[in-house]
Amino acid sequence: MQSAKALIKKLEYEFLFDIQTHDNEPHETSFEKAILSFIKEVERTTVKVKQISDINTKLNYFKDYCFSINIQKLHEINQKHINASMENHCMFKHVFNYLNEIIN
Secondary structure (H helix, E strand, O other): OHHHHHHHHHHHHHHHHHHHHOOOOOOOOOHHHHHHHHHHHHHOOOOOHHHHHHHHHHHHHHHHHHHHOOOOOHHHOOHHHHHHHHHHHHHHHHHHHHHHHHHO
């Protein structure tokens, strides 16, 4: 959970910084562009391919969660949304694992 929070904070920081450097022209960065930009940045480090894949999956899950609660823009995200997303994902994993045990 801490690594997911750290990743979201880094992503949020990068976009806040980018917005501040272009104060004369307002622009909205899409979730897709933000995720792609962040993943490219992570790929330049020594992070393993499997970890990058996991990060990408978690970011896309968070994006889908945001869309499900009608958050379409990055600046609308706050800590409450991040926490709720992680709790929701954790609960979903427990239900999925439980159903998997029943089926198998």
